[in-house]
Amino acid sequence: MFDRATDRWFFALTLTALLLGLGAWGQLPPGAQVPIHFNLHGVPDGWGSPAVAFLIMPGVAAAVWGLRRLLDASGPTASAADRERVARALDQIFLATAGLMTTAQLIIAAVAISDWRPAAAHLLLPLALVLFVAGRASFRLADPRDSQGASSSGALSTLRWATTAFSVLVFAFVAYQALGVGPLPPNLLLVGVGMLLVVTGNVMGKLRPHSLEGIRTRWTLAHDRVWDHTQRFGGKAQVAAGLVLIGLAWAPLPPAWHGPAVLAVVLASSGAAAVKSYWAWRKLPPESPEPGCRVPRDE
Incomplete structure (x- = not known):
């Protein structure tokens, strides 16, 4: 099922978002409302149930993965070289989208649990990194064909780590707000x-x-x-x-x-x-x- 390097990166990002959401959900009391929208100043201005807050981002990421698979066969007939170029371009675009979904999940989880378990917010950043690395490593062990081969081109590898670094950077700013240090820049x-x-x-x-x-x-x-x-x-x-x-x-x-x-x-x-x-x-x-x-x- 996960026969391509991009698919496994998608799964690692989506699994990270899902586990973070479920973990934060378990910290909330019954009937709690969770911020699901933020204004330009980083202040929550929309609220919803934990089910909506913590499941919508992994759901969107999964839908994006399904769309990516469908797009492989939806384009017009082309040479093998053209198909490879299109596939790599689409991989980068959709991996960036999946990274944004994970970042959004981190934002929601950090702000949600800061009101109820302030100390737990300190653990979200290292937990996100551990889950992401573990998810990626598990699929590399399950399918060693994707080590540093053709599927890991220089441009794609750069994008993978740039997306991860961007997610960590955004979450660091969000954690400051969640811990009461101040609003988002x-x-x-x-x-x-x-x-x-x-x-x-x-x-x-x-x-x-x-x-x-x-x-x-x-x-x-x-x-x-x-x-x-x-x-x-x-x-x-x-x-x-x-x-x-x-x-x-x-x-x-x-x-x-x-x-x-x-x-x-x-x-x-x-x-x-x-x-x-x-x-x-x-x-x-x-x-x-x-x-x-x-x-x-x-x-």
Whole structure:
């Protein structure tokens, strides 16, 4: 079932989130309400039952894993080299998503148990690391084919550890709030979204025409050459947008403007990619198809 390195990393992240949630749930008294939403200042502003709080993130991560498996067979016919490039790009994007789900679970668990078991919040960070390493190691022992082989490319390995480091960094800030030291830094949203844009944008250029992934406009679907040009440009625009958000995190910007800033930067990068796809299509020879009529790349 878990026959790929990425699948085992997915399982390790999801299992970490699930066990942390169940452990925190066991520390709460009957009828307790758990914070499930936080404002831009890191203060809880939404509450729900422990079942919702502690099961939704592992559930979303499991759904993402299932979607990733379905995507393996959903793309158009392509060469083995193209399929491998798409698979690696999708692996990085979905592993980053799974890492975010685990981070969100850590945030919810830390804040939830801090009200009832303050001392237990100190244990969440080392527990998260132990569970993650143990989950990953157990599947390496169960299937030694994935040691440091082809499935562990340099880019993918870098992303794995970068995702883990990002999760630990975010949780360290959250633990400060949970332990009563202070609220989350208001620029955490900008840094987190910026890092995600940089990571995913870095692999956009490797994506090939796909039924769900990539920058899909009626012009990118008209010709693979347009698709390739747009994905490369869109990836660079996404990386630039991420760097802008990271830079804004240290600018004298009021916290109330952080959300609109994220929206504006993301829309600007997406709009630029859409315009690029149109101009790339306009530069095709006159006999090229109308938008939406896909033609494969030249061999």
